[in-house]
Amino acid sequence: MILDAKIPEGPIEEKWDAWLDAHRMIGPGNRPGRRVIVVGTGLAGASASASLAALGYRVDAFCFQDSARRAHSIAAQGGINAAKDYASEGDSIRRLFVDTIKGGDFRAREANVWRLAQLSANIIDQAVAQGVPFNREYSGELATRSFGGVLVQRTFYARGQTGQQLLLGAYSALQAQVAAGRAHVHNRHEMLDVVIVDGRARGIIARNLVTGEIERHVADAVVLASGGYSNVFYLSTNAMGSNVTATWKAHKRGALFANPCFTQIHPTCIPQTGEYQSKLTLMSESLRNDGRVWVPRDPNETRDPNDIPEEDRYYFLEERYPSFGNLVPRDIASRAVKAVCDEGLGVGPVKRGVYLDFRDAIARQGREAIAARYGNLFDMYRRITAVDPYHEPMQIYPAPHYTMGGLWVDYELQTTIPGLFAIGEANFSDHGANRLGASAMMQCLADGYFIVPRTVTNYMATLDGSVSPDExxxxxxxxxxxxxxxxxxxxxxxxxxxxxxxxxxxxxxxxxxxxxxxxxxxxxxxxxxxxxxxxxxxxxxxxxxxxxxxxxxxxxxxxxxxxxxxxxxxxxxxxxxxxxxxxxxxxxxxxxxxxxxxxxxxxxxxxxxxxxxxxxxxxxxxxxxxxxxxxxxxx
Amino acid sequence: MRFTLEVWTQASRDEEGHFERYDVDGIDPDASFLEMLDELNARLAAEGKRTIAFDSDCREGICGMCSLTIDGQPHGPNQVTTCQTFMRDFEDGATIRVEPFRSGAFPVVRDLVTDRSALDRIVQAGGYVTTKTGPKPDPNAAPVPPAVQQKVMDAAACIGCGACVAACPNGAAMLFTGAKVTHFNLLPQGQPERASRARSLVLAMDAEGFGGCTNYGECARVCPQEIPLDVIGMLNREYRRGARREDDTVGTRT
Missing domain, CATH: 1.20.58.100 (Fumarate reductase/succinate dehydrogenase flavoprotein-like, C-terminal domain)
Incomplete structure (x- = not known):
């Protein structure tokens, strides 16, 4: 099969605008008769559902949780990138694009990544208009911070709960559409297959998880926004229910699955302590802005971490990567952590952990400044481990977190099955072989708010007639x-x-x-x-x-x-x-x-x-x- | 560690429930309450017995899906979500009573699983800024002082778990609703709909069968996100403020 990504001609800066100018549209009067199914209500699914419904289409959104607001995007902590250059560092769309391509180790598609960078600023504007309370400077302007793999401060955040706030923004936009009668949320439902009629995706089969009833749902287009598959590793930072079923069923019906081996193991998670454990908890990458990662130089070290003097500490990221230091990308940090633990330098009960230490940052900036930035993360760490990170370094170890692989999609985010789209973590497109921090939410919302509403419209404009669930x-x-x-x-x-x-x-x-x-x-x-x-x-x-x-x-x-x-x-x-x-x-x-x-x-x-x-x-x-x-x- | 559990068991919404007793031993003190239940379920399954249904998803305290009443307290003893409650917080050998969140507005689906969709419907009544996807003004055109942002964030941090409702002797959803109103009504983007928002939400709250607030304060005491009781004062003020306006199209409580 020849994989045609359908990338528009022309200079990279103009591709998306050219596509928009040429795409087929559907008049407002004809939209209520068109139906779109969206599977998943995380950042990608909720933003797509809200935007498609606001255009006038009938949207049926499905989630297995008891409410659309609980999708696992809610747990994203650190922030979302945007090329707004509010920090006046000379940041630009091109720089965000280059960082993302490079961060992905040159395994992502240029045209998609450019569009992502181009749309990044609109996402922040959209979220603020919805009432998402990003952190502010004293002037009342939006605050930004730095994240791994970059040399600028382009990450917007709402304490350590950025995912929660962005998701609630998209969720509330979706609820407004439910109130308007255009969107219908089917909670406690799970998609168990996609239905193909004459080679096109025309609906899904879902199970009502409360009654066990098997239901047929018809649509003109189906959008999968069902997230990633890190739970294949059993212990991961994903939610208990996060699963691959929707994308896997689509794969078995003919959608190609791209780069399944590209998975991200996130460096800063709370280490596993026992067999009973059901999941691993992420500690935001933003902590590496102020926390220093180290292990004792002596594999037989027995002293309390606070008693180990500077010369006996091995700040391995700072030593090995002097220009990026503790803020190297995730894949590099994770491998370095694994390497020092393999050498026997790890800490903790089974020596699979390294220290993430805030002692110097607290001494330099004061406890209050650190608490304002990471307070809820420190609280969370203390709750889980019963150790107070204000006084003792955190222990961290890498854990499966995100999957760059997913359903293959073209520039229009359409899979190899006509009428079946995949957005957010469910597709493979923008992060190559490694995703940079604060880029997942950016991609989900670019796909959901700005791209898929256009490309689904473009697709549905070519359809004649509808199908019946009795087919x-x-x-x-x-x-x-x-x-x-x-x-x-x-x-x-x-x-x-x-x-x-x-x-x-x-x-x-x-x-x-x-x-x-x-x-x-x-x-x-x-x-x-x-x-x-x-x-x-x-x-x-x-x-x-x-x-x-x-x-x-x-x-x-x-x-x-x-x-x-x-x-x-x-x-x-x-x-x-x-x-x-x-x-x-x-x-x-x-x-x-x-x-x-x-x-x-x-x-x-x-x-x-x-x-x-x-x-x-x-x-x-x-x-x-x-x-x-x-x-x-x-x- | 060893525990005796008395767990609410109910086949479905329309059937009667009862408490079932289980003994579990060999539990790691660092296991979470839900991991202890996982372990119990694994043992029940190994014996070919019926397992206990309960809700949970993120297991890091942010999705709001877990919803157990433990020894009479929504979520458990520590004012954190059930998933962040650890067995080290209980006495070895203790008898622990486990129930679903209790409220007339949250019908039991099965065992410890309840239907909290009433909270979604309150949001549908106006817990948002009405805005379509599209070009927006630059955010810095409407500055928000950090003190206001922090106050908004304190309210916006609500995870919608419903513990406030389960704790309230009146079964009120005032903390949840007050948090929504505080979030949007303090922000510049929330101003155009400010007058109608509080009343729309209060009417929706009544329609769902939630009770009224009589200042017990139990809601704030169990809230895992520490939403302050002030948001209820804010809700009351905004409700009255809106009711005086001439452009009222929502109506008030009857």
Whole structure:
């Protein structure tokens, strides 16, 4: 298959405007008759739903939580980037673009990233107009701070709860559309398949999680905003319910899945303490603005961290990367943390942790200044660990956090299935092999507020007529969904889903995590297949399918993770290079940095599902006209 | 650690519920309350028994999905969300009573899971700034003093968990609604709809069957986000302020 990204002609600065000028429109009178389904109500889904409904379309939004406001975007902490140059540093769209391309280790599509940078300022304006209370300077103007991988202060924030505030902005805009009767939120519903009629996405099959009822929903276009798949690792910073089901089902219906091996392991999370643990908690990257990362130089150090003098502390990020120091990008910081722990220098009960220390910042700026910036994060840390970070350094360790891979989309954010769009973390498009901090929310909201309302309109303008839920394709897809639920319920084994999930997570973390090699990946694929087989023969689900059944929901999602995991390994195996978060041990420089192979791998790998179970890779070559391919250096 | 749990069990909204007793041992003191329930569920599943349904998602105190009443206290003993409540906060060997959030406006869906969509409907009544997606003025054209921003943020930090309602002897949603009104009515962007907002939200609150405020203050005492009781004063002031305006199209309480 030839992957046509449909990138508009012309200079990069003008591509999006040119596209807008040429796109097909639908008149206001015809909009109420058009229906759009949006799956997921996080930043991408809520902003898309609100914007599409405000245009006049009928929108059906779906979320598995009890309210649209609870989607996991709510947990994003640190901030959102925008090229507004309020800090008067000479920042610009081009600089944000270059930082993002470079941060992604030259594995993202230039035209998309430019558009993202171009729209970044509009997002801030939109959010403020909705009443999002970003932090302010004494003058009353918007405040900004710095984030990893950049040398400017372009990150806007609302304390350490930026995601919460931006999501509530989008959520309240969506609620206004619900009140107006244009948007309908189906909470406690889960999409279990996409329905294809004559080659186009024309609806979904969803399960009402309260009654277990299987429902058919018809639309003219379907937008997936269902987030990422970090929970394939079992322990991650994602919410308990975050899952790959919507995108995976779409993949099995024909949508290509791009770069599944590109995952982000976030450096600053609270380390795991026991087997009982159900998730890992992120400590915002913004903490690296003022916190210094170190380990004792002596692997046998026993002193309390506050008693260790300066000369016995190894500030490894500052020493190895003098120009960016503690603010190197996430992939680099995570690998460095892992490396010092592998050398035996780690701290904590199992020596898998490093210190993040605010002693110097508190001494220099005072406790109050630090509390104003990070108060809620410090409180959260203390609540979880019972250690007070104002007096003792935090302990942190990397944890799976974000997935750059996702459904392949073209410039219009359309997947390879006509009428099926993917936005936010669910698509693959803007972050290449590593996402920079404060860029996820930017992408979600650029996609949801500004891009997909236009591109969905452009698509729907070409459609004639609508389909009925009585079409054979709906009945057939519904039957398959029901059969799968029956199959899960009928296994009648003895093992709860969590047990298999934990096994899967361990395999993925060990062999397809921060560091990968061919042998390990092949082993992982065999082990995943074994867990999958055990799952399908020994799964236990209590309760019934026609009632609220958390075990059944869990099992369904896990079944999809068990398939995705293998594709991640296959993709990691095929990509014979190191780039961003994908580190193949066979491909590294002498000092242990990632070694790209631009000649063979300056491309996107998009996988097609096949009936015989052997995924087929398709390539989209990446062309760099604006930024010269160069070795990423933060030294 | 070892605990005896008395857990509310109810098959569905229309069926009667009862307390079920469970003994759990070997619990790590650093496990969260929800992780303790995960462990109990895993053991129940291993014995082929019915597991306990409860809500949770982010497990870091921000999504507002978890909603247990523990020994009579919404969320538990520490004024933090259930997911941030740890077993080290309980006495070894204790008997702990676990119920859903209790309120007439939050019907039980199953076991410890409730339906809190009434809070969404309050927001739908006007808990927003009406604005479409599109070109907007530069934010610095309407400066917001940091003191105002901080006050707004204190209110906007609400996670919509509904603990305030569950704690209130009247089942009032005044802290939740007051937080919304405080957030929007203090900001320049919220001014055009200021007069109608408080009244629209109060009417929606009444329609959902929430009670009225008689200043118990229990809501603020259990709020995991420490939303200050002031927001209720603000709600009352804004309600009266709006009612005097001639351009009133919303009406008042009847």
């Amino acid at each position: 054979p394709a709906f009945a057939q897809t519904e039957r398959e969904v029901v059969e799968r639920i029956e199959r899960l319920m009928g296994i009648g084994g003895r093992t709860a889903p969590q047990v298999f999930h934990r096994q899967l997570g361990q395999i993925m973390l060990d062999k397809c995590g921060m560091s990968r090699n061919a042998e390990g990946l092949q082993e992982a694929m065999r082990e995943i297949a074994a867990v999958r087989e055990a799952f399908w023969s020994d799964l236990f689900i209590d309760g019934r399918a026609d009632e609220l059944n958390p075990s059944l929901e869990y099992a369904g999602r896990l079944a999809d993770f068990l398939e995705l995991a293998e594709l991640m390994c296959l993709d990691a195996l095929r990509r014979e290079e190191s780039c961003g978060g994908h580190f193949r041990e066979e491909h590294q420089t002498e000092d242990g940095e990632a070694l790209r192979d631009d000649e063979h791998f300056a491309k996107v790998t998009a996988w097609a599902h096949t009936e015989d179970g052997r995924p087929v890779p398709h390539d989209e070559p990446l062309v760099f006209n604006e930024v010269a391919l160069a070795t990423r250096s933060y030294k």
